Amino acid sequence: MSLCRTRLQEERKQWRKDHPFGFYAKPVKAADGSLDLTQWTAGIPGRSNTLWQGATYPVTIYFPEEYPSKPPRVKFPAGFYHPNIYPSGTVCLSILNESQDWRPAITLKQIVIGIQELLDSPNPNSPAQEPAWKAYSKDKAAYEKKVREQAKKYANAM
Amino acid sequence: MEMSEGRSLASVINHVERLYSSRNPTEVNSLQIELQSLQKSEYGLELANVLMGQSSANCRFFGALTYGVAINIRRDNFSSGDVISLVNNIEGHIFRLISSEGLEGNMVVIRKLFSDLSLLFIFHSNTYPDPLKIFYDNLGVSDDAGSKEAWITLILIFASILVEDVSKQENTTTIHKVIYDNVFLKVNNIVTGLVDLNVPPKIHLLTLDCINSWVYYISVAEANSEVRYDCPKNIVNYLFDSLTLSGISDSSNESLELVNKTLLVFTEISDMNPRMLDRESKLRLHSSLLEPGHFGEEFMSKVVFSDLRLEYDDEVGNFVNLIIVFLQNDLLNLTKQILEQSSTYKIKVLLSLTNISGIPMIDETLSDQFLTFWEDFINTFIDDEESFRIVFESEPNKFSKFVNRRNEVVSEICGIYWNKIHLPPFDELEPVKVEFLQYRSGVADLFIAAYSLISLPLYERLTSKLIYDTYTLEENKNMSLDIESTLYLIYKITEDYTFYDPDNSPFGLYVGKIFESGILNSFGNLSTSDNTLKYFYFTFNNFLASVTFYLKGEHGKEFLGSILRLLIPMILGGSTSLALNVSKTMLKICQECSQNLIPFTADIEALLVETLKNPGVDALIRQRLFSSYTSIIQYLKNPVEIGKILFHMINEIYNSAAKVMSANTSNNEELEDYLISLISCVCQIARACEIPEEIDEFYTPEEQEVVDSYWKEDPSNVKDIILRIIRLFSIDFPPFVHNATSTEKCCNILKSGVREDINGPFKFPIEIIFDYLVSKVEVSDTGSIPPIYSLVETVIVTNYNKIEREVLQNLIDKVFTQNLEALKSDPYAIKSAVELFAVILERKPSLILGLPVFQSSILKFSLEGLSANENFIIKPVSRFWVAIISLKKGSEYDHTLIRDLFTTRGGGQQLCSNLVKSFILSARSNLDYYYPIFRNLLGKYPLESKTWFLQAFHDLHHEKLNEHLTSIIVNKIMITRGQRSAHDILKKIWLQLNGLIEFNSKNF
CATH class of the missing domain: 1.20.272 (Zinc Finger, Delta Prime; domain 3)
Structure with a gap:
């Protein structure tokens, strides 16, 4: 079994055993019905008392063959409004960047918590999209309004 | 006494006392700096010794701390003699403390002094290899040593602190052997000796704490060295001896502290280092916990299933936790043996514990503790299916019995949790809502896993119960909570399955039965404003969203009308959160079942009018409804009818907006939100009008021809009203002229048709788009530039072969050249402009290379962009220069032009x-x-x-x-x-x- 697969099985086991409150993460099923461990669908809940609360934001996590030597790629739906999310939805975060802070020991749990943290604490040094970045740096009120509108779109089912 | 640099002992003591009494952070900080410099000085050990001799508790504590600092700093300079003398010195302080004031009052200082001894051991284990023995020997000869009980207490504490401190150190490979050969032996002997001594419970509690420290330490030692402890029999036997309920009767309220601690130690072993239990010990623990006539049975009858449960909540939780951790280490065996007689009792016990009475997260947490265990239990059957087949390869009958028993157990588990997720009364639920809903989500995951094993019979069981309960709903409104929990599980399983395989759902037959049972009528009679039904409606709504695969089919379509009639009042009369949730479901149903919804457009139209006129309706709901409606009418496919409806719809939006605008010439936030929501609705309509798939799959060639020629002429004047509304929102209404959001929406409306293959309501000729842009730019500020450029970019990317150079020149003059100075002041405008030019150069360079403005302004502008600080500018600038150098789509003329520019000019x-x-x-x-x-x-x-x-x-x-x-x-x-x-x-x-x-x- 490849290192990537072994590690992903362990991640799945650990996730089932202990995952942060309000999050979900599961591998998608391949065409033949088996689980494709290299692609996961997950939900990141907005932290309480922030603009992002009350919603769970969907992401897809793609693990490359070289994982855990290389980091996974995490994508929100295209057009997701956040200064550090590219228009394609890809997350720009140092722990997901091989040449920055990625380390093979970083777990799925740490990744999703890192993304949850990023939602309400954008990194001013890594703008990834213009609309959110511009509003965040120049017009906070407009930014907050947009984030709240987005939260309604992904509002929790209950 | 002079310490150094003129500091007297008295002043140091005074400093220490101030350090622990001052509330002034500046003073504390300066005292710390001064005292730390003394601790680190050559007088550190001397200072520690002197401070330990003081009567003040603060001075003694600081003295003990100072020993630690001094040892750490000077550890490499100690001779063997220094180490031995220091050990004697520190131990002497410990003995004196016990003798003068007893153990209790000085425990903090004594613990710190034990840490100091541990440090000496860590750094000098050659000279000081057996700290416990030396301490014990010196204790024996000391006059100050206190009682026998105090001796044992001190040794147990020292034995704990020693290994806790070693566990915190890195690079300790060699020391583990020394500990194993010397220290461990002593601990083992002490624990063995205690069995026969009549010591008070507090010594036993201390012993269990000490063993706990060693359990963790042993896992560290085994991971970092070749030392192996295997199963320390005496210690393990001591633990088994402590697992007794001998002091407790049914009505006793005597503390279970010893048992509780023993359970925790066994859990720590099972979790951290199960190798510490050999086969025999594992069997013994198994018997103790899970066989009749042993500790577990007694504990359950006297504590878990008695009135004492609430009082001993922690103890019960730890008992269950131990069972779970212990069994999880060998789940494969547990699952393999389900046919064996011995497993019957065990599974019964586990199920009884799971099925403990009470509402989860309010009265009990055991079922929550068991959730992950059962999910792992079920997943073992799924993940190791092949192994089970091999095990029973030669006994097909037995395999079939095995599968039956497996399904029986899994069904029982499901049955328990099915009951558990019934919503408690509203008032009880609200304080623990988040936890309870999370618990339910865990139960849903369990059912999803169980479905993988039991498959359709599980789904059938759920749907049959739902139908049965629905029949009784009219007589008994309380049934709604039973129905809700079943509906919740059906929705979760359906959603999970259809997420992975939306086109091949096996649930159609069962979902059909649910609808045929009259569920819609029964639910329609319930009030949406009843608080207790709040969750019921959410679940019902989520269920509907999960069964669109059925509703879009032949059988499902007959229920669409009733569904809409149920959902519409929820949007108009429910809470905002419910209305939002319903609008999402409605959008999904309308998008997926659009063809079947055409007969119901009148119902939705009425809803649209209501949401349009009422500014209080949430903007997202309004937009979703317009999108829903447009998704349906698109399937009319008849452009005449579509044209009429679109005109009517957009005209209504126009009139609503114009009315509001004429009554309000200045802006306010509420007004702005409402108006932006209106133009967003047009955006949603435009998006929903995009041909949803390959055009040939949506329209026949004949239909394409009809549609194309209809929209070319546009007899219904839809394009006219679209352009009017765009003008209204971005040019004519003064408060919105500089509103970037409004401009963005207007540009998006024009953008939506640009890529279409044939004419449609939102496809405009390029000249019209450019004319609009020219007019818009004349009144814009730089904040509106990015969406304007983005629209030009889309037009060029899709139509570069049709665009005339002169037309583009005119546009660039207006949007770029005449605004050059303003553009330069806004980095986002610079970015958008350079990006646009890069796109043109990549697609058709000749469109701009020959323009006078290219050499006079664009090149200079892009050269300046190279020195920008913002990476979002440098990125498109780089793209621009790469495009101009490589000229991949350039003609021979373009290449000659640029080469000449680069090399000769x-x-x-x-x-x-x-x-x-x-x-x-x-x-x-x-x-x-x-x-x-x-x-x-x-x-x-x-x-x-x-x-x-x-x-x-x-x-x-x-x-x-x-x-x-x-x-x-x-x-x-x-x-x-x-x-x-x-x-x-x-x-x-x-x-x-x-x-x-x-x-x-x-x-x-």
Whole structure:
């Protein structure tokens, strides 16, 4: 079994055993019905008392063959409004960047918590999209309004 | 006594006392600095010794701390004699403390002194290899040693602290052997001896704490050395002896502290280091916990299933936790043995514990503890299915019995949790809502796993119960909570399955039965404003969203009308959160079942009118409804009918907006939100009008022809009303002229049809789009530039072959040249402009290369962009220059033009000089954006670029560069010939000229 697969099985086991409150993460099923461990669908809940609360934001996590030597790629739906999310939805975060802070020991749990943290604490040094970045740096009120509108779109089912 | 530099002992004592009493942070900080310098000085040990002799507790504590600091600093300078003398000195203090004031009052200081001894052991285990023995021996000869009980207490505490401190250290490979050979033996002997001694419970509690420290330590020692403890029999036996309920009767309220601690230690062992239990001990623990007539059975009858449960909540939780952790270590065996007689009792016990009475998260948490266990239990059957087949390969009958028993157990588990997730009364639920809903989500995951094993019979069981309960709903409204929990599980399983395989759902038959049972009528009679039904409606709504696969089919479509009639009042009369949730479901149903919803457009129209006129309706709901409605009417496919409806719809929006605008000439936030929501609705309509799939799959060739010619003429004037509303929102209404959001929406409306293959309601001729843009730019500020440029970009990307140069020139004059100075003041406008030019150069360079404005302004503008600080500008600037150098889509004429510009008119030199200068001055994180320009220049102009680069580096007038060095640098760059290796060379040059070093490099 490849290192990537072994590690992903362990991640799945650990996730089932202990995952942060309000999050979900599961591998998608391949065409033949088996689980494709290299692609996961997950939900990141907005932290309480922030603009992002009350919603769970969907992401897809793609693990490359070289994982855990290389980091996974995490994508929100295209057009997701956040200064550090590219228009394609890809997350720009140092722990997901091989040449920055990625380390093979970083777990799925740490990744999703890192993304949850990023939602309400954008990194001013890594703008990834213009609309959110511009509003965040120049017009906070407009930014907050947009984030709240987005939260309604992904509002929790209950 | 003089300490140093004139500080007297009295002043040090005074400092220590102030340190622990002052509330002034500045004073504390300065005291800390001063005292720390004393602790670290050559007088550190002396100071510690003196302070330990004081009567003040503060001084003694600081003295004990000072020993630790001094030992850490001077540890390499100690001789063997120093170590022994220090050990005696510290132990002497411990004995004196016990003798003068007893154990209790000085425990904090004694613990710190034990840590100091541990430090000496860690650094000098050769000289001081057996701290426990030395302590014990000295204790024996000391006059101050206190009672026997105090002796045992001290040794147990020391034995704990010693291994806890060693566990915190790194690189301790060799010390583990010393501990095993010396210290462990003593601990083992003490624990063994205690069995026969009549010591009070507090000593036993201390012993269990000590064992707990050793359990963790042993896992550290075994991971970092070759030492193996295997199963320390005496210690394990001591634990078994402690697992007794001998002091407790049914009505007793005596503490279960000893049992509780023993359970925790066994859990720690099972979790951290199960190897500490050999086979025999594991069997013994198994019997104790899970066989009749042993501790577990007694504990359950006397505590878990008695009135004492609430009182001993922690103990019960720890008992269950131990069972779970213990069994999880060997789940495969547990699952393999389900047919065996011995498993029947065990599974019964586990199920009884799971099924403990009470509402989860309110009255009990055991079922929550068991959730992950059961999910793992079920997943073992799924993941190891092949192993089970092999086990029963020669006994097919037994395998079938095995599968039946497996399904029986899994069904029982499901049955328990099915009951558990019934919503409690509203008032009880609210305080624990988040936890309870999370619990339910865990139960849903369990059911999803169980479905993988039991498959459709599980689904059938749920749907049959739902139908049965629905029949009784009219007589008994309380049934709604039973129905809700079943509906919740059906929705979760359905959603999960359809998420993975939306087109092949096996649930159609069962979902059909649910609808046929009259569920919609029964639910329609319930009130949406009843608080207790709040969750019921959410679940019902989510269920509907999960069964669109059925509703879009032949059988399902007959229920669509009733569903809409149920959902619409929820949007109008429910809470905002319910209305939002319902609007999402409605959108999904309308998008997926659009064809079948055509007969119901009148119902939705009425809803649209209501939401349009009522500014209080949430903007997202309004937009979703317009999108829903448009998704349906698109399937009319008849452009005449669609045209009429679209005109009517957009005209209504126009009138509503115009009415509000004429009554309010100034802006306020509420008004702005409402108006933006209206133009967003047009955006949603435009998006929903996009042909949803391949055009040939949506329209026949004949239909395509009819649609195309209809929209070319547009007899229903839809395009006219669209342009009017766009004008109204972005040009005519003064408060919105500089509203970037409104402009963005208007541009998006025009953008939506640009890519369509045939004419449609939102596809406009390029000239009309450009005319609008010219008018818009005349009244815009720079904030509106990005969406305007983005629209131009989309038009060019899709229509570059149809655009005339003159038309583009006119547009660029208006949107770029005439606004040049304003553009330069806004980095986002610069970015948008450069991006647009890069796109044109990549698609059809001749469109702009020949324009006068290209050489007069665009090139200069993009040259200046090279030195921008913002990476979002440098990125498109790089794209622009790469496009102009490579000219991939350029004609021969374009190539000649640019080559001439670069080689004979100084353009190449100018670019190189700006590039080199900007690159050297740029931030490290932006370097990657410049590399492609260098590489393309080197590749395209290999001969000329050497001269350009030499001149460019020379023009830097950099203090670290001379002619010779410049020549070396340029040669290195040239050798790369524009290959990838250029990145490393350029990076090194950047580092060198900026006097910096490479991260992760050892060359510094």
